[in-house]
Amino acid sequence: MKKLINAIDDVVKEQLEGMAVAHPDLIKVHFEPNFVYRADAPVSGKVAVISGGGSGHEPMHGGFVGMGMLDAACPGEVFTSPTPDQMYEAAKMVDGGAGVLYLVKNYTGDVLNFETAAELAFAEGVKVQSILIDDDTAVKDSLYTAGRRGVGTTVLVEKIVGGAAEAKYPLDKLSDLARKANMYGRSIGIALTSCTVPAAGKPTFDLGPNEFEFGIGIHGEPGRERFDMKTADEITEMMAAAIIDDGPYTRTVREWDNDSGEWVEKKLTDDPLKSGDEVIAFVNSMGGTPVSELYAIYRKLAEICKGKGLKIVRNLIGPYITSLDMAGCSITLMKTDAEILKFWDAPVKTPGLRWGV
Amino acid sequence: MVTRDQIVQWLNNLAEVLAENKEYLTDLDSAIGDADHGINMNRGFKKVIEKLPSVADTDIGNILKTTGMTLISSVGGASGPLYGTFFMRSGMALQAKQELDDGDLYQMLESGVEGIVQRGRPVLGDKTMFDAWSPALEALKAATANGDNTITALEKSVMAAEQGMKDTIPMQARKGRASYLGERSIGHQDPGATSSYLMLKTLLETLQAE
Missing domain, CATH: 3.30.1180.20 (Dihydroxyacetone kinase; domain 2)
Known part of the structure; x- marks a missing residue:
């Protein structure tokens, strides 16, 4: 193996340190637990959008933290889900009083850790929602597998939802948009x-x-x-x-009900292009x-x-x-539709994606 | 009767057992998963051992809850929240207890497994840790109803867990990363069912040692 690394155990830490030094105007990095967050967080009155997952997919997710996209990103070890303490501490750091939306790629580890974090944040009085990204058409079936994996659509959803959050969409409306954009992507x-x-x-x-x-x-x-x-x-x-040529795809997702304080199951079917x-x-x-x-x-x-x-x-x-x-x-x-295009075109200023500013 | 010190001893023994089985569990995982189960469990229980001295003189509920919180924040993957929830829920069921009678012991495991079910939504035959826990709980319940003493009841429970673990070998996975392999997951023993069996077996061995 020939790689530009110092020590295997330091790969994630040193990458985060580099990002903090490179982009102090856009982001800050919190260590133990690890998360990247907007330099100007919390933004008052705006829903905070948080994502995360194993490292190794850069610039996603840390590179998409900043105005018009994510408020925080939680990196795990390479290809390993982050843990709920990261997601929960990140939520407390960036919650501007309008609640927190977790965007979660559909991998069992990510889903279980984010669900645990959502329960912890809710118990602390933070309004939360968790929307699943599952767009990989390589997985045909959701009944006998863990369902479609979250892949490329994640980047587009983070941009679109981040733009709408900047426009002060409330949590419920923002969650609807995230769910729709995911179901439109393959x-x-x-x-x-x-x-x-x-x-x-x-x-x-x-x-x-x-x-x-x-x-x-x-x-x-x-x-x-x-x-x-x-x-x-x-x-x-x-x-x-x-x-x-991919047909309709049906799966059952779990979303959080802030009134009852419980997970509710929703059956969703998206239509072919x-x-x-x-x-x-x-x-x-x-x-x-x-x-x-x-x-x-x-x-x-x-x-x-x-x-x-x-x-x-x-x-x-x-x-x-x-x-x-x-x-x-x-x-x-x-x-796409008018709503999705509007927030795709909205200004974004992050280390990894930048236009309109 | 199970004492607070025996519970602490169980967790210490379990950390040793998981360290000894680190490569075994990781090898099982590399066949059908992402080759980190042993590494993750070993890292989590090392952290538990660091935390235990600060809570060892409180109560069983608090000791188990602390174990759960520690696992949740250190293991990652799917097993972190699953085992973390197991210990959190079993701890919540045993608040302020300094010792456990047979009913409490069943309550501890049942509450923990309920936590696993709520978190992971497994059904029997999915090739998960639940395939070891479910028969183990049933056996424990039947033995307790039968009037067996703690050790005898737990012996039957461990035997049922072992059988449940072995029964995962011919199963096709329907949960977790292994499910993407489809039929290729058949013929491999589930790593989560294996670590669950080790957990219960270590509890029995800890109680037998007294």
Whole structure:
């Protein structure tokens, strides 16, 4: 393993220290428990938006803390869920009196830790909600698995919900928007190489020199299928089909009821994309793939969308939700409407995403 | 009868057992999960051992609650909140107790398992720790109703937990990261069911040592 690290145990800590030194105007970093938070937090009267998850996906989530996006982010060890004390302490730090919205990627560890944190925060008198991001079309079924994983849509939801929070959306309305944006987003990822987790010291899986893995997650977990290497256009066609031809998806989520102080189950079904839909197209690098190749993918994706009657009204291209040094990419298409576009276009000023300011 | 000191001794013994089984549990996890269960449990119980002296002379409820809080804030993954909730709930059921009669012991485990069920929503056969806990609780309840003494009842419970743990081998996982493997999860013993069995077995061994 050849990596720019000092000591394996210090990887997460030193990254956070670097961020604090680099962006003192935007963010602050709290240690033990670890979380990144807005330099001007708490913002009075605004719902605080908090996310988090294992490290290794940078710039997500810490790089998206700042005006117009997240109020705080809780990083765990590499690919390991953070713990409830981080999420709870972060909530107390950034709550501006209007409550806290947790945006949680659907992985069992993340879900259980965030649910515990929501209960702790509620017990302290903080109004909370927890909305799940589950957009990975590689997972077909929610009945016999833990359900679709949270991947590319997470970045778009954090931007849109952060914009609406800045516009002083109250907690209930903000939660509705987060739920809608998640249900409008669908993603698929591929890997050309494995990633190497520092603590493991070797690649997580073996992939032959002439193979690629289709339907991967963001932690080096296995994909849906392995194929012989193909051209960029052929791979883009496979990826676009996985999203565009995907049927309705139904799952049961748990959300917090601030009146009864209990979790309530909600059954949600999202509809497939259809001709005439306007979409945000997000082409993301898993960390090791250069931007030049992402544009080759985007070029073909735009052609396919046009052929299918999908109108790309905004795009995002670059490494935003990564899997350490993995080569590969993901595509996310999110259906939009006036509300989503308004907050996508709203100003944002974070270390990892910045426009309109 | 179970004393406060025996509960403290159980937690100390458990930390040792989990340290000894760190690689075993991690190996089980690497087959169907993300290869960190032993590492995470060992880290959590090391923290518990650091905390225990400051609460060892309070009451059993407080000792168990402190154990739960410590696990929640140090383990991470799915097992942190699950085992953390287990100890928090069992502690809440035994507030101010200095010793436990047989009914209390059942209450402790039942409340803890209820916490696991509320947090993780498992059903039998999902290939989770609940597949060890559920038969263990049933056996304990039946043995207590039968008039067995604490040790005999717990022996039956541990045997049921061991069987429940082994029964996870042919199961296809429907919860957690293992569920994404589909049929490939068949043929592997669940790491959470294994650590749960170790927990109960260590309790029995601690009580037998007196």
